[in-house]
Amino acid sequence: MSLTITLLGTGSPIPSPDRAGPATLISAGEGAEAEHYLVDTGRGVLMRLAGVMLGAPNLTAVLLTHLHSDHITDLNDVITTRWVMAFEPTPLTIVGPVGTRAVVDHILASLEPDIGYRITHHADLEGPPQVKVIEVSEGIVELPGNVTITCGLTEHKPVDPSIGYRFDFEGASVVAAGDTIPCAGLDTLCRGADALVHTVIRKDIIENVPMQRMKDTLNYHSSPEEAAQTAARSGVGTLVLTHYVPPIPAGSDGAEWRELASAHFEGPVEMGDDLHSVEIPGA
Numbered sequence: 001m002s003l004t005i006t007l008l009g010t011g012s013p014i015p016s017p018d019r020a021g022p023a024t025l026i027s028a029g030e031g032a033e034a035e036h037y038l039v040d041t042g043r044g045v046l047m048r049l050a051g052v053m054l055g056a057p058n059l060t061a062v063l064l065t066h067l068h069s070d071h072i073t074d075l076n077d078v079i080t081t082r083w084v085m086a087f088e089p090t091p092l093t094i095v096g097p098v099g100t101r102a103v104v105d106h107i108l109a110s111l112e113p114d115i116g117y118r119i120t121h122h123a124d125l126e127g128p129p130q131v132k133v134i135e136v137s138e139g140i141v142e143l144p145g146n147v148t149i150t151c152g153l154t155e156h157k158p159v160d161p162s163i164g165y166r167f168d169f170e171g172a173s174v175v176a177a178g179d180t181i182p183c184a185g186l187d188t189l190c191r192g193a194d195a196l197v198h199t200v201i202r203k204d205i206i207e208n209v210p211m212q213r214m215k216d217t218l219n220y221h222s223s224p225e226e227a228a229q230t231a232a233r234s235g236v237g238t239l240v241l242t243h244y245v246p247p248i249p250a251g252s253d254g255a256e257w258r259e260l261a262s263a264h265f266e267g268p269v270e271m272g273d274d275l276h277s278v279e280i281p282g283a
């Protein structure tokens with residue numbers, strides 16, 4: 001048995017014809033018994049999920065790392081599509097930092113006309129989408145299922161709180177860091193993990209872009225070098241880079257990015273196009 005990481009969206013707030021917004025799927029086990037945890041719900045997430053033959057009803061839970069718009073922009077699509085495409089009531093569990101409940105309440109409020117239309121039109125839709133929100137900060141995330149999920153605070157200020165998640169399943173462990181600079185909370189979460197999925201920006205490029213709005217992003221993201229240092233410091237097995245700023249052309253192997261990371265980390269560095277997947281075998 002294993003954990004499978006699928007980079008559903010490797011993009012960022014910058015729209016790209018090739019890269020969906022930030023979203024990563026962590027799947028535990030195989031076939032109909034598999035559990036599927038969606039970390040963040042960026043632009044186009046359900047299109048990419050369809051690319052691996054899954055839909056919103058297949059998700060075991062959604063876990064949000066933080067409430068930046070690029071990480072949650074398609075949460076409304078996940079909520080609505082799960083509601084409409086599941087043929088029996090299938091409550092959606094959404095885990096996220098403090099503030100998530102208010103965001104979900106506002107999304108549901110914005111969907112009020114749609115919810116009304118569909119309930120009127122479909123006799124078997126008896127009520128609005130069923131959503132269970134669990135706000136977390138540190139420690140074990142109490143969910144049913146066979147995966148132990150732990151969360152810890154990361155550092156993405158002024159986005160506060162922000163959290164990372166660790167998934168442990170039958171001897172395999174994967175951390176999804178989200179957006180963060182190197183920090184003690186992430187180090188703790190990563191200790192001895194088999195893989196770390198980390199969002200990165202190329203600071204060596206962005207610092208030379210003559211736009212203050214871009215330069216502003218330097219102080220709350222990690223570079224490939226910093227993500228690699230976090231992985232090395234915590235004894236991580238495989239480093240998986242995602243959220244490429246600036247966008248890497250589709251089909252590129254990201255050699256330069258890998259080299260920057262590999263100068264600080266001896267293990268394998270994985271990156272690629274949307275739907276790139278990495279299998280982490282269990283013990």
Ligand SMILES: [Zn+2]
Nearest residue numbers: 068156159179
């Ligand atoms: Zn962010």
